[in-house]
Amino acid sequence: MWLTSERAAPAIYTIALLVFWEAAVWIGNMPTYILPAPTVIAGAIVQYWGPIWKNSLVTLWTTLAGFGLAVVGGLALGLLVGWSKSIYAGLYPLMVGFNSIPKVAVVPILVIWFGIGVVPAIITAFLIAFFPVVVNVATGLATIEPETEDVLRALGASKWDVMTKIGIPRALPYFFGSLKVAITLAFVGSVVSETIAANAGLGHMMLAAQSQFNVPLVFAGLVMLAIEGIVMYAIMAEIEKRTTGWARRSGQT
Secondary structure (H helix, E strand, O other), rough: OHHHHHOOHOOOHHHHHHHHHHHHHHHHHHOOOOOHHHHHHHHHHHHHHHHHHHHHHHHHHHHHHHHHHHHHHHHHHHHHHHHHHHHHHHHHHHHHHHOOOOHHOOOHHHHHOOOOOOHHHHHHHHHHHHHHHHHHHHHHHHOOOOOHHHHHHHHHHHHHHHHHHHHHHHHHHHHHHHHHHHHHHHHHHHHHHHHHOOOHHHHHHHHHHHOOHHHHHHHHHHHHHHHHHHHHHHHHHHHHHHHHHHHOOOOOO
């Protein structure tokens, strides 16, 4: 039935949520400055489309720049960490400790170093998206079955052969799977930085709208962030599907 169709399900649930939201605001007589209705938010998107579009492009640019750096740096460090158990044991606690630091506390330092602008947002997106890539790549390399490695070593394979012929292909599903997590976290990093120290971007726009009690515009910014996040997640999921489809079991979606 069409109600249970996987393709129709997102649209159905989204429409149901919007209808419920609209009805709840209308029945509860919610003021716009507390919770605007979806129709009011749609009106704000139309009214402020110019600033919303401009700031959306800035946020998308900073997010993709930080995400790109995280992919390159995370892949390189993940290969290094997964190459040796001693390197894994030495660097992994340091990475966990650094990742435990709230990135919002790092933004003021970045502002001191680089000033207000897109650079702190790019670096924050990089820092917050970097860890998932490193961990997944390193895990894929570090979890090679000992029996497989012993057999290859018995056949005369070197450490390089084991890593290139078994380790890296085995880590690919982990790597491409981490991209879906990293891209969403990169958006978080960009917006966090934009709300603290930026002169453009959706985070900056929402902060300015909040100071003016323009709540519909704040929600309009959230909607644009959600759309960008969903689109980029879908792109990463499609890349994962096309590059590591061989790693999926039969019948697995």
